[in-house]
Amino acid sequence: MTMNGKAYFVGLDGGTGGARAIVVDHDGNVVSMATHDYETTFPRPGWAEQTPADWWRAACLAVRQAVREAGIPAASVKAISADGTSSTLVALDGNLQPTMPAILWMDSRAAQQARRMTQTNDAALRRSRLGVSSEWMLPKILWIKESTPSIYERSRWFVEMTDYLALRLTGRLTLGLNHITNRWFYDGRRGGWPEDFFTRIGLGDITARFPDEILPLAEPIGPLTSEAADQLGLLPGTLVVCGGTDAYVAMVGLDVCRPGRTAFITGSSHLVLPMTDRDVEVPGIFGPHPDCVVPGLFVMEGGQVSSGSIVRWWHDHIGRLGQGGGDTYGDMLRQAESMPIGADGLVALDFWQGNRNPYIDYELQGALWGLTLKHTPAHMLRALIESVAYGTENILRTLRAHAISIETMVICGGATRTPFLTQMHADVCGIPIAVPKVLDATAFGSAINAAVGAGFYGSLPEASGHMVKESHIVEPDMRRNDAYGEVFEFYRETHEAMSPLMHRMARRGQETLRSGKTVDLALPDTAPRMAMAQPAE
Numbered sequence: 001m002t003m004n005g006k007a008y009f010v011g012l013d014g015g016t017g018g019a020r021a022i023v024v025d026h027d028g029n030v031v032s033m034a035t036h037d038y039e040t041t042f043p044r045p046g047w048a049e050q051t052p053a054d055w056w057r058a059a060c061l062a063v064r065q066a067v068r069e070a071g072i073p074a075a076s077v078k079a080i081s082a083d084g085t086s087s088t089l090v091a092l093d094g095n096l097q098p099t100m101p102a103i104l105w106m107d108s109r110a111a112q113q114a115r116r117m118t119q120t121n122d123a124a125l126r127r128s129r130l131g132v133s134s135e136w137m138l139p140k141i142l143w144i145k146e147s148t149p150s151i152y153e154r155s156r157w158f159v160e161m162t163d164y165l166a167l168r169l170t171g172r173l174t175l176g177l178n179h180i181t182n183r184w185f186y187d188g189r190r191g192g193w194p195e196d197f198f199t200r201i202g203l204g205d206i207t208a209r210f211p212d213e214i215l216p217l218a219e220p221i222g223p224l225t226s227e228a229a230d231q232l233g234l235l236p237g238t239l240v241v242c243g244g245t246d247a248y249v250a251m252v253g254l255d256v257c258r259p260g261r262t263a264f265i266t267g268s269s270h271l272v273l274p275m276t277d278r279d280v281e282v283p284g285i286f287g288p289h290p291d292c293v294v295p296g297l298f299v300m301e302g303g304q305v306s307s308g309s310i311v312r313w314w315h316d317h318i319g320r321l322g323q324g325g326g327d328t329y330g331d332m333l334r335q336a337e338s339m340p341i342g343a344d345g346l347v348a349l350d351f352w353q354g355n356r357n358p359y360i361d362y363e364l365q366g367a368l369w370g371l372t373l374k375h376t377p378a379h380m381l382r383a384l385i386e387s388v389a390y391g392t393e394n395i396l397r398t399l400r401a402h403a404i405s406i407e408t409m410v411i412c413g414g415a416t417r418t419p420f421l422t423q424m425h426a427d428v429c430g431i432p433i434a435v436p437k438v439l440d441a442t443a444f445g446s447a448i449n450a451a452v453g454a455g456f457y458g459s460l461p462e463a464s465g466h467m468v469k470e471s472h473i474v475e476p477d478m479r480r481n482d483a484y485g486e487v488f489e490f491y492r493e494t495h496e497a498m499s500p501l502m503h504r505m506a507r508r509g510q511e512t513l514r515s516g517k518t519v520d521l522a523l524p525d526t527a528p529r530m531a532m533a534q535p536a537e
Contacts, residue, residue: 006025006072007026008023008024008026008031008070008078009024009025009026009078009079009080009081009448009451009454009456010022010063010066010077010079010080010081011080011443011444011445011446011447011448011449012059012062012063012080012081012165012243012446013082013084013246013249014055014083014084014161014162014165014246015085015246015267015268016040016085016104016105016106016267016268017037017038017040017268018035018036018037018038018062019036019038019055019058019059019061019062020034020035020062020442021034021035021062021063021065021066021067021443022066022444022446023066023067023070023077023447024447024448024451024467026451026456027466028438028444028466030438031070031071031072032066032069032071033066033440034062034063034066034069035062036058037058038050038051038054038055038058039054040104041101045509046107046109046111046362046509047107047108047109048104048105048106048107049101049104050101050102050104051098052090052098052161052164055084055102055161055164055165056165056168059165059168060231063080063233063234064231064232064233067234068233074233074234074238077234078238078239078451078454078456079220079238079240079241079450079451079454080169080224080234080238080239081218081241081243081446081447081449081450082162082165082240082243083162083243083244083245083246083249083442083443083446083449084161084162084165084243084245084246085105085161085246086105086135086160086183086245086246086247086248087105087133087135087137087160087179087183088102088103088104088160088161089102089103089137089140089141089160090158090160090161090164091144091151091155091157091158092156092157092159092164093155093157094156096157096167099151099154100144100151103140105135105269106135106268106269106305106306106309107134107140108134108135108305108353108354108362109134109140110134110139110140110142110143111134111139111354111362111363111506113134113139113140113146113201114132114133114134114362115131116201117132117139117201118130118131118132120197120200120201122196122200123194123197124187124194124197125197127187127281127287127288128286128360129281130283130284130359131360131361133286133356133360133362135362137158137160137183138184138185138198138203138206141158141203141206142201142202142203145203156209157173157209157210158206158210159173160176160179160245162176162179162245163176163211165243166221166240166242166243168228169224169225170221170222170224170225170228170240171222173211174211174214174215174242175210175213175215176214176217176242176245177214177215177216177244177291177292178245178248178249178292179244179248179292180210180214181290182245182248182286182287182289182292182299182301183245185197186214188290189290189291193207193210195207215242216242216291217242217243217248217249217252217292217293217460218241218452218460219241219453220239220240220241220242220453221240221242222239223236223237223238223240224237224238224239239453239454241450241453243446243449244292244293246442247263247271248292248293248299249445249449250263250441250444251263251273251275251293251299251445252293252445252449252463252464253436253438253440253442253443253444253446253447253448253468254410254411254412254436254441254445254464254468255410255436255464255465255468256273256275256410257275257293257461257465258275258294258297259276259277259278259297260275260276261275261410262274262275262406262410263275263409263410263441264392264409264410264412264425264433265411265412265413265442266412266414266416266425267307267308267413267414268306268308268312268414269303269304269305269306269307269308269356270303270307270388270391271301271303272301272303272392272406273299273301273302274399275294276288276297276298276404277296277297278298279298280402280403280404282398282399282402282404284357284359284360284398285300285301285358285395285398285399285402286300286301286302287299287301288300293460294459294460294461300399300404301357302356302357302398302399303356303395304350304355304388304395305351305352305354305356306350306366307350307391308388308414308415309352309353310350310352310387311333311381311385314381314384315329318377319331319332319377319381320332330418332378333381333385333418333421334420335377335378335381336381336385336420337382337420339378339379341386341483341484342386342486342487343375343380343382344374344375345370346368346370346371346380347370347383347387347487347490347491347494348366348367348369348383348387348491349364349366349367349494349495350384350387350388350390350391351364351367352365352366355391357395358394361499363502363503363506363507364495364502365505365506367494367498367502368383368384369494370383385421385424386424386484386487387491389424389425389428389484390428390484390487390491393428393429393484393488394488394491406431407431407432408434409431409433409434410434410436411425411433411434411435411436412436412439412440412441412442413439413441413442416435416439417439419474422435422474423477426474426475426476426477427476427477427480427481427484428481428484430476430478430481431476432473432474432476433473433474434472434473435470435473435474436468436469436470437469437470437471438469444468448463448464448467451467
């Protein structure tokens with residue numbers, strides 16, 4: 001503790017759009033928060049890339065600003081922990097420098113590799129019976145090996161965004177147990193890495209390119225380096241604590257650390273994450289993932305690849321056209337809210353980057369049909385927003401069909417900033433949604449994680465139960481639930497009808513891609529480099 005009895009913790013969230021830093025005290029009170037954005041590029045359809053150096057630059061700016069605005073001495077910050085987007089692949093050479101742009105979580109270029117992995121029907125696929133996601137690390141690594149073998153050979157290490165941030169903080173190259181359990185086929189209860197499966201898919205040597213040191217959530221990694229401390233505005237030696245996948249860390253920030261609790265993470269993508277003590281499989285849902293948040297418990301996962309990113313796309317390309325400034329997001333959402341349920345006959349699909357759950361089909365695309373001259377852009381946006389809520393309900397119905405009862409959810413993320421969006425999800429799904437006081441649960445969860453790693457609490461459930469507070473409950477309107485239910489059936493039938501056409505279109509695009517010129521993915525020799533000690537071989 002400091003002299004005034006206060007200890008502070010920094011949570012660093014590497015999100016899809018930028019880095020967010022939060023400073024909290026040991027009681028869970030938020031003192032300050034800061035955000036700095038970075039760019040995503042989309043060089044080809046279905047591709048999404050970012051630059052790791054941009055993450056670090058934004059992280060340093062965000063942490064430095066948050067600590068400065070907190071008005072606290074750097075010595076009172078006892079620990080920092082960082083999370084990152086899930087399955088964002090970083091390939092590093094022997095000097096720990098990126099060999100190519102990071103392949104973002106939403107990138108679906110590895111769909112063929114994922115499909116071939118699924119077809120093996122290997123025992124390692126127990127937690128993804130209906131299909132391997134092309135978002136995951138192993139399909140992406142296999143894509144690199146098959147499509148850009150020179151880069152694969154230069155890539156000594158493969159890690160996730162979270163591991164890269166930890167590397168920049170401490171100089172140590174580690175892997176987080178959290179994300180390798182839910183994304184890399186690692187199962188600590190069944191022997192760890194599925195070596196036979198890796199050999200079967202053509203990656204027999206791959207574990208030699210994974211760091212040996214695997215750490216669970218809230219485990220100390222080591223002290224902050226002098227170089228990192230100088231850039232972050234913290235003191236050298238400040239404890240760095242192991243983080244994990246952003247959404248799973250958000251479960252901590254929502255107090256979803258006990259059986260029967262369910263996290264609802266909203267943002268560029270949506271996730272439904274029930275915590276359970278049951279080792280049960282649900283076709284179309286990922287999991288049960290053991291011990292990846294709380295030892296002894298399992299996490300089920302249902303997710304949507306495109307949710308808030310669809311609204312962002314609309315805003316960037318259509319919503320602000322002709323606007324003279326001001327709150328263009330608010331204006332366009334108010335117009336969509338004024339439209340009737342069902343958008344006067346418009347039906348949309350939210351599969352703009354494919355479908356994660358329950359179809360696990362990354363060759364699906366977005367759709368909007370039913371247009372007439374009566375319809376306006378506000379109708380179209382209403383239909384797109386409804387499609388996101390229907391995607392969430394589709395996941396919940398899949399869980400319910402296999403005796404996973406979800407009676408309420410605890411929400412965080414972008415949808416909480418607009419009551420219209422939160423209310424729509426409650427109405428469509430027909431369940432109450434609890435809203436916590438701290439809405440940025442991912443960064444908050446990282447800060448709680450840091451507090452546990454620093455020894456201020458004995459466990460994540462203890463810390464989360466003390467530091468997380470509830471704001472209010474959004475109750476569903478069951479009359480609206482009935483009306484939404486009718487449109488939801490059109491949503492599901494639209495998928496059934498359009499799926500064959502979408503698959504044909506995806507194959508057409510793949511054939512065009514194969515016949516085109518190869519894109520050089522390697523970073524130029526002039527790319528910024530970082531000084532870093534190499535891990536022991």
